[in-house]
Amino acid sequence: MNFFSWKCLGWVLLLAVLIIAPIGRGGYIISVLSLWLVYSIAAMGLNLTLGYAGQISLAQASFMAIGAYVSALLSMAGWPWLTTVPFSLLAAFVVGILLGYPALRVQGHYLAFVTLAFNTLVFLVLRNEDWLTGGIYGLSGMPRPNFSLFGFTLFDATQNLHFYYFILLLTVISALALWGIVRSPWGRAFKALRENPIRAESLGLDTRRITLLAFAIGSAYGGLSGAIMSPLVQFIDPASFTFAQSLRILLMVVVGGIGSFFGPFLGAAMAIILPEFMRFTDKYYLIIYALAVIIVLIFSPKGLWGMVENAGARIATWRKARATS
Amino acid sequence: MSQFIQVILSGLATGSIYALAAVGFTLVWQAARTVNFAQGEFVMLPAFFVLAAMKFLHVPFSLALVLGLAFSIIALGYLFKQLIVQPLLYQQQSLNLIIATMALSLLLKESVKTFYSGQAEPFPSLFPDTSSNFFGAAVSLQDILIVISALAVVYLLTLFLDKTRTGRAMQAAAQNPNVAEILGVDVKRMTLYTFLINAALAAFASFLITPIYLAKFSSGEALGLAAFIAAIIGGFNSIRGAVAGGILLGLLDNITATYITASYRTALPLVLLIAVILLRPEGLFGKAEGRKV
Numbered sequence: 001m002n003f004f005s006w007k008c009l010g011w012v013l014l015l016a017v018l019i020i021a022p023i024g025r026g027g028y029i030i031s032v033l034s035l036w037l038v039y040s041i042a043a044m045g046l047n048l049t050l051g052y053a054g055q056i057s058l059a060q061a062s063f064m065a066i067g068a069y070v071s072a073l074l075s076m077a078g079w080p081w082l083t084t085v086p087f088s089l090l091a092a093f094v095v096g097i098l099l100g101y102p103a104l105r106v107q108g109h110y111l112a113f114v115t116l117a118f119n120t121l122v123f124l125v126l127r128n129e130d131w132l133t134g135g136i137y138g139l140s141g142m143p144r145p146n147f148s149l150f151g152f153t154l155f156d157a158t159q160n161l162h163f164y165y166f167i168l169l170l171t172v173i174s175a176l177a178l179w180g181i182v183r184s185p186w187g188r189a190f191k192a193l194r195e196n197p198i199r200a201e202s203l204g205l206d207t208r209r210i211t212l213l214a215f216a217i218g219s220a221y222g223g224l225s226g227a228i229m230s231p232l233v234q235f236i237d238p239a240s241f242t243f244a245q246s247l248r249i250l251l252m253v254v255v256g257g258i259g260s261f262f263g264p265f266l267g268a269a270m271a272i273i274l275p276e277f278m279r280f281t282d283k284y285y286l287i288i289y290a291l292a293v294i295i296v297l298i299f300s301p302k303g304l305w306g307m308v309e310n311a312g313a314r315i316a317t318w319r320k321a322r323a324t325s
Numbered sequence: 326m327s328q329f330i331q332v333i334l335s336g337l338a339t340g341s342i343y344a345l346a347a348v349g350f351t352l353v354w355q356a357a358r359t360v361n362f363a364q365g366e367f368v369m370l371p372a373f374f375v376l377a378a379m380k381f382l383h384v385p386f387s388l389a390l391v392l393g394l395a396f397s398i399i400a401l402g403y404l405f406k407q408l409i410v411q412p413l414l415y416q417q418q419s420l421n422l423i424i425a426t427m428a429l430s431l432l433l434k435e436s437v438k439t440f441y442s443g444q445a446e447p448f449p450s451l452f453p454d455t456s457s458n459f460f461g462a463a464v465s466l467q468d469i470l471i472v473i474s475a476l477a478v479v480y481l482l483t484l485f486l487d488k489t490r491t492g493r494a495m496q497a498a499a500q501n502p503n504v505a506e507i508l509g510v511d512v513k514r515m516t517l518y519t520f521l522i523n524a525a526l527a528a529f530a531s532f533l534i535t536p537i538y539l540a541k542f543s544s545g546e547a548l549g550l551a552a553f554i555a556a557i558i559g560g561f562n563s564i565r566g567a568v569a570g571g572i573l574l575g576l577l578d579n580i581t582a583t584y585i586t587a588s589y590r591t592a593l594p595l596v597l598l599i600a601v602i603l604l605r606p607e608g609l610f611g612k613a614e615g616r617k618v
Contacts (some may be wrong), residue, residue: 056420102603109360109423110602113553117595120550128588243546247427254424283439290432297425298412
């Protein structure tokens with residue numbers, strides 16, 4: 001078996017695990033897994049901005065907020081959930097462009113602070129404009145989507161397990177879309193930009209436009225994740241989308257491995273699923289987590305996925321050495 | 326009118342405390358190209374060191390202040406530099422150091438919340454909290470003393486940097502490490518000094534601001550942002566700029582809260598930040614630095 005088919009097998013196994021994992025579990029485990037997928041989507045988007053285009057954004061939670069509130073307001077006005085999703089995506093994308101266009105003139109830590117400021121501004125608007133957003137009490141009771149085809153119910157999302165599979169489907173679609181983007185000429189341009197901006201520019205890439213696009217697409221992923229979160233949790237309030245939340249998503253990307261495809265899933269798992277298994281650490285979890293992030297950064301700058309890759313490379317050389325001897 | 330004087334004075338007081346944190350921010354940026362996202366927590370923490378010293382070691386307040394300062398310099402200066410900045414500074418991805426300081430801010434915040442207290446703790450004042458009558462306005466003596474002592478500290482710092490041999494070596498190491506090294510300056514040591522000074526400034530800011538806003542694990546967020554905004558307004562490369570930025574921000578903060586809108590109080594500095602970064606990235610008082618791509 002060559003490397004490619006091993007990879008395919010890995011994909012199929014992973015998907016199988018994700019399909020089997022929640023069967024027969026309680027509603028709580030299923031909702032934790034669902035939440036993990038939702039955050040993975042947000043982290044995937046941020047990974048495009050951070051990992052492929054090399055820009056620190058501390059506003060991913062505010063794009064989730066935009067997606068969540070747009071979807072919630074529309075679906076509470078009677079729209080079917082699925083029709084609200086394009087608007088959530090579009091809103092996050094457009095705001096991403098509007099914020100990114102001026103902000104990407106400055107980079108690195110400047111951009112980090114501009115996005116941080118933006119996140120706080122969004123929080124303030126959500127909190128203060130209660131005629132629209134419900135203020136600190138937020139919005140609740142968003143209906144969950146329901147799909148029937150020819151009178152046959154395909155997904156009954158009022159059931160947690162059905163909704164989990166639906167979210168899994170959306171996650172796979174968005175992961176495939178990202179896979180496509182990263183492998184397209186655009187995606188190569190993102191990477192060129194991160195590796196050597198001056199060279200990329202001298203080769204005729206319009207670096208600013210590409211960065212802006214990466215930022216906006218990353219934001220749209222945030223919007224999608226928010227749009228899914230709204231019917232999943234059925235309660236959204238400004239406190240769920242603070243700067244701290246953005247930082248949390250950023251750390252997920254970093255821990256998982258900046259710029260790696262699976263990194264965001266690993267990082268989100270460490271932030272969302274692992275605490276459930278480490279109940280004994282309880283209130284110390286965030287402390288341990290923050291410490292782990294620093295240690296990972298110092299010893300494995302490529303994150304957890306980098307460790308996995310290193311281990312893989314070591315096994316490969318070991319096998320090669322054994323085959324030749 | 327009397328209200329106006331009070332608002333201006335308390336604005337000056339908070340502004341000069343922001344200035345202390347902003348100056349530290351600027352120094353560390355110049356010396357090690359490190360943006361410390363945990364700067365706010367560096368201002369939050371020393372007050373808790375003092376409280377802990379009083380609670381567990383049963384020492385008087387004045388001695389606790391000294392211990393708090395010393396411990397801050399060791400933990401937030403020396404250990405921060407050696408354990409976090411040093412290993413990450415020379416990594417290829419410069420983002421990692423910034424992100425590590427973000428994780429550090431979370432670590433410090435959560436540690437205080439878990440191991441000390443999640444509540445806002447009162448903190449004794451350094452100065453008598455009396456107010457005297459000044460043209461019909463009740464002027465707080467504490468505010469005046471805060472402004473004077475904060476500015477005095479910054480003034481002493483500039484004297485140290487400009488007039489002493491070590492101070493000038495520190496400036497040289499910050500401006501051009503390679504040439505400074507050739508000329509016999511111990512660049513590593515000078516960079517370390519900068520981190521120690523930053524920690525001391527943060528501790529001093531902490532002792533001044535905590536009596537006003539209480540000691541709370543989460544207060545670092547707003548403080549760090551204020552310090553950064555002040556540094557940005559000041560141009561990130563000059564001490565005077567950072568001081569001016571801090572004071573401007575403090576004044577603006579108090580004026581908006583009193584006269585314009587309380588619910589959007591925190592928004593104005595942010596809008597100011599975005600405007601300055603977008604329109605004049607070199608800051609209102611700074612010189613333009615050659616921009617790296």
